[in-house]
Amino acid sequence: MKKIYILILSCFILSSFSEKSLAEQEPKGKNDEIEALKFEIQQMQKDIEEMRQNYETERKNQETKLEALQEKVKDLIEAKSIEKDELRAEIAKALIEEKPSIQPSYLYSARTGDSTFKPEGSGWASDSPTQKLMDISFDSLFTMGGSTARESGIDKLQGGAHDPKKKGFTTQNLELSLLGAVDPYLNAEAHLVFQINKDGESKLEVEEAFLTTQSLPHGLQIKAGTYFTEFGRLNFQHPHTWSFMDQPIINTRMFGGDGLRGPGARLSWLTPLPWYSEFFLGAQNANGETAFSFLSKAGGAFSGHTIKARDVRSLEDMLYSTRWLNSFSLSDEVALNFGASALFGPNATGNDNRTNIYGTDIYLKWKPLSNDRGFPFVAWQTELMKRDYEAGESKDSLDDWGLYSQFLWGFKRNWVWGIRYDLADGNGALTDYLRDRRHRVSPNLTWYPTEFSKVRFQYNYDKAEHINDSDGDEHSVWLQFEFMLGSHPKHKF
Amino acid sequence: MQSVNRMKIICITILVAALCLNVISGFLLAAESQIRVVTTTSDLESITEFVGGDRVKVASITTGYQDPHFVEIRPSYMIKVREADLFIRIGLELELAWESLIIEGSRNPKIKVGSLGHLDASEGIERLEVPTKKIDRSMGDIHPFGNPHYWLDPLNAKIMANNIARKLGEISPEDEDYFMQNAAQFNRKIDEKMKEWDQKISPYKGNKIVTYHKSWPYFARRFGLIMGEYLEPKPGIPPSSRHILEVIEKMRSGNINVILMEPFYSDKAANLIASKTGAKTVKAANSVGGMKGADNYISLIDKIVEGLVTAFQSAEEQ
Numbered sequence: 001m002k003k004i005y006i007l008i009l010s011c012f013i014l015s016s017f018s019e020k021s022l023a024e025q026e027p028k029g030k031n032d033e034i035e036a037l038k039f040e041i042q043q044m045q046k047d048i049e050e051m052r053q054n055y056e057t058e059r060k061n062q063e064t065k066l067e068a069l070q071e072k073v074k075d076l077i078e079a080k081s082i083e084k085d086e087l088r089a090e091i092a093k094a095l096i097e098e099k100p101s102i103q104p105s106y107l108y109s110a111r112t113g114d115s116t117f118k119p120e121g122s123g124w125a126s127d128s129p130t131q132k133l134m135d136i137s138f139d140s141l142f143t144m145g146g147s148t149a150r151e152s153g154i155d156k157l158q159g160g161a162h163d164p165k166k167k168g169f170t171t172q173n174l175e176l177s178l179l180g181a182v183d184p185y186l187n188a189e190a191h192l193v194f195q196i197n198k199d200g201e202s203k204l205e206v207e208e209a210f211l212t213t214q215s216l217p218h219g220l221q222i223k224a225g226t227y228f229t230e231f232g233r234l235n236f237q238h239p240h241t242w243s244f245m246d247q248p249i250i251n252t253r254m255f256g257g258d259g260l261r262g263p264g265a266r267l268s269w270l271t272p273l274p275w276y277s278e279f280f281l282g283a284q285n286a287n288g289e290t291a292f293s294f295l296s297k298a299g300g301a302f303s304g305h306t307i308k309a310r311d312v313r314s315l316e317d318m319l320y321s322t323r324w325l326n327s328f329s330l331s332d333e334v335a336l337n338f339g340a341s342a343l344f345g346p347n348a349t350g351n352d353n354r355t356n357i358y359g360t361d362i363y364l365k366w367k368p369l370s371n372d373r374g375f376p377f378v379a380w381q382t383e384l385m386k387r388d389y390e391a392g393e394s395k396d397s398l399d400d401w402g403l404y405s406q407f408l409w410g411f412k413r414n415w416v417w418g419i420r421y422d423l424a425d426g427n428g429a430l431t432d433y434l435r436d437r438r439h440r441v442s443p444n445l446t447w448y449p450t451e452f453s454k455v456r457f458q459y460n461y462d463k464a465e466h467i468n469d470s471d472g473d474e475h476s477v478w479l480q481f482e483f484m485l486g487s488h489p490k491h492k493f
Numbered sequence: 494m495q496s497v498n499r500m501k502i503i504c505i506t507i508l509v510a511a512l513c514l515n516v517i518s519g520f521l522l523a524a525e526s527q528i529r530v531v532t533t534t535s536d537l538e539s540i541t542e543f544v545g546g547d548r549v550k551v552a553s554i555t556t557g558y559q560d561p562h563f564v565e566i567r568p569s570y571m572i573k574v575r576e577a578d579l580f581i582r583i584g585l586e587l588e589l590a591w592e593s594l595i596i597e598g599s600r601n602p603k604i605k606v607g608s609l610g611h612l613d614a615s616e617g618i619e620r621l622e623v624p625t626k627k628i629d630r631s632m633g634d635i636h637p638f639g640n641p642h643y644w645l646d647p648l649n650a651k652i653m654a655n656n657i658a659r660k661l662g663e664i665s666p667e668d669e670d671y672f673m674q675n676a677a678q679f680n681r682k683i684d685e686k687m688k689e690w691d692q693k694i695s696p697y698k699g700n701k702i703v704t705y706h707k708s709w710p711y712f713a714r715r716f717g718l719i720m721g722e723y724l725e726p727k728p729g730i731p732p733s734s735r736h737i738l739e740v741i742e743k744m745r746s747g748n749i750n751v752i753l754m755e756p757f758y759s760d761k762a763a764n765l766i767a768s769k770t771g772a773k774t775v776k777a778a779n780s781v782g783g784m785k786g787a788d789n790y791i792s793l794i795d796k797i798v799e800g801l802v803t804a805f806q807s808a809e810e811q
Contacts (some may be wrong), residue, residue, distance in 0.1 A: 108616075172526055184605075187597070202591065212597075214597065214602065214605065215602035215605070216516055216600070216602075217602070219575070219600040220600070221600055237577070269507075269511060270571070270575065270598075270599075270600045271510075271514055272514050272515065272517075272518030272575075273514065274572070275572065276568035276569060276571060276572050279507050279511075281504065281507065318502055322500075322504075322507075327567070327568035327569060329567065329569040332556070333570075335565075335567050335569065339570070342503070344499070344500045365565075367565055369556055369558040369559050370558040370559065370756060370757040371559070371560065371563065371757060372560075372757060372758055372759050373560065373562075373563050373729075374563050374565075375804070385717075413729075413731060450630075450729075452630065452728075488589075488590060492566060492594065493565065493566050493567050493568055
């Protein structure tokens with residue numbers, strides 16, 4: 001392009017020059033003028049031709065140069081890819097040497113065990129897009145062990161519905177969990193629990209099935225369905241995530257063997273405060289076995305008071321829960337959670353009787369930033385609870401309180417020492433094994449071969465007023481096993 | 494009915510407090526003009542700082558001292574993410590165990606996976622060790638999308654910078670040119686440094702090294718080193734005594750004399766092997782901030798190269 005411009009420009013200059021010379025030669029004859037003009041035009045044509053040729057050769061030169069360059073680049077690329085191939089082969093070789101002894105056979109599950117949809121057959125490459133339907137996991141908890149107590153006594157000592165009730169073997173909890181995204185706005189979870197009770201009968205419990213909203217503004221979130229009430233720290237955790245093989249005494253007394261849960265809805269709000277501060281406000285049905293301190297199951301008894309059938313007559317017959325959870329980073333390695341919870345609901349031992357439960361919990365954890373797969377760590381967790389229960393038509397006030405405090409030390413990779421102290425007490429009549437004064441000390445040692453399995457040894461020393469022998473104490477030892485198939489559970493803090 | 498009243502008082506208090514707080518925080522946030530970015534690792538943070546300059550405010554969830562596979566999901570991380578405009582992850586399932594809990598826990602719909610405010614920095618990276626067969630957990634921690642430690646190849650850092658610049662440009666179109674220029678400048682810087690790093694390592698090209706975890710294949714490929722053995726018998730499985738013996742034997746027969754490992758792993762096995770074979774152990778962080786002097790992406794690679802070269806030299810002198 002440039003060349004053509006120069007050409008035009010030079011033509012223009014030449015022509016203007018010739019005009020000038022024409023003007024100068026005016027006095028001479030006209031023929032001479034024409035001759036001169038012709039000559040000049042010829043000259044000009046010659047010049048133009050010459051320039052064109054120059055331009056043409058220049059262009060050709062550059063073209064050949066360009067071709068050579070392209071050739072060079074091509075060679076370079078080829079050389080590089082050969083080098084790459086060599087490298088690939090080397091890496092592949094190195095990989096073959098590392099091949100594990102056990103070869104996978106038929107499972108689709110990857111490390112995460114997602115039940116992702118992949119086309120059948122060998123054509124599947126992990127690059128090809130897959131649709132993640134949901135995470136599936138199946139967790140099994142078993143215990144074996146024995147106690148100085150008779151089997152009827154073990155039932156009273158181990159109050160959790162998934163605790164061992166029998167000497168020998170116990171299938172504690174077989175939990176099928178399904179979770180995933182419903183659509184861009186909702187996530188959902190379901191936890192179905194299979195259990196074989198001490199009489200050998202299989203049972204199925206719908207433990208939880210709920211949705212949570214994912215895109216509400218202002219830090220709000222709604223949970224709805226049937227779910228564990230967010231009270232304290234342990235109530236809404238599933239047994240396989242507990243650090244001890246059984247349920248703390250105070251949880252059994254306040255919430256029954258299965259924990260407090262039921263159909264309902266709750267709103268939570270993550271405040272814009274500079275630390276983590278979250279409020280929960282929820283309403284659930286107050287009836288059923290899993291609302292033990294509230295309407296519970298008609299026909300049963302609560303500390304000698306008959307539980308009547310009771311309709312829901314107004315909003316006050318629902319169970320209301322609130323919780324305030326705060327979390328502080330004390331340093332990069334130490335975090336502190338502090339929570340306060342309260343429950344307000346009716347109970348059916350009298351006409352307008354009410355139950356209030358208050359609790360406070362604290363969780364302190366140290367884990368160095370530079371850790372070997374989560375180890376070492378130290379964690380201390382304590383929950384304190386108090387219940388006011390109006391019992392019978394005379395509205396006797398039954399006051400119960402209790403706490404557990406547990407300390408865990410992950411002293412080396414995959415190994416954890418733990419010790420827990422339980423204390424629970426109630427006022428008034430002390431023959432009831434759910435209200436007497438009790439202590440328990442439980443040291444344990446857990447080995448996690450991987451995050452998907454564990455072996456735990458636990459010793460329980462129980463001292464309680466309801467135990468009839470001379471010392472009023474019992475000793476028990478339990479060995480617990482867990483294995484988990486499928487998706488890795490994500491640990492909440 | 495005392496308890497009913499108490500219940501009402503608690504609810505009303507919470508609602509009033511909520512209203513006040515929301516108004517105040519709204520005012521405070523409106524005053525900021527920078528794009529708020531949260532990254533999962535410190536390497537992403539460093540590259541984002543190069544690209545974003547003074548028009549972004551970057552924070553990383555993890556520090557260089559941490560194993561990015563295993564991150565405690567502390568609520569304070571959710572607070573970090575709560576007001577973010579952009580969340581950047583390494584991807585390839587590196588953050589699988591904790592990313593979604595932090596994003597969901599933050600209640601910030603802007604940065605959900607798949608939305609404008611979420612970036613997977615691995616877009617366009619040539620992945621290594623992508624399994625071609627079905628895998629399961631008996632093989633240890635295998636990443637089904639390939640080895641996720643790609644940021645240790647400086648040429649991949651260029652791609653990451655371009656990805657970040659493009660995404661920042663989408664979020665703030667008026668600053669797009671600025672981000673693109675910064676990314677181009679970062680790319681030039683890497684190209685310059687690459688010559689220097691290459692030159693330093695070139696005498697040891699083709700040398701085999703032993704690493705603890707399979708976290709160095711991208712680095713090794715770029716600098717012509719060969720991965721000999723791993724201290725972990727399978728990814729994520731701690732070294733067993735039988736495996737350590739095998740490694741010692743292979744190191745002797747294969748003339749391997751450098752062990753490269755991250756400081757967050759236990760160095761017991763490495764020390765044992767070093768004492769038996771006379772090998773040199775290099776403790777090099779694989780993330781920015783994980784060791785002294787590695788306070789941005791370029792100085793991180795500087796430090797790794799320096800550590801390796803020193804080890805190779807002293808192993809040769811023996």
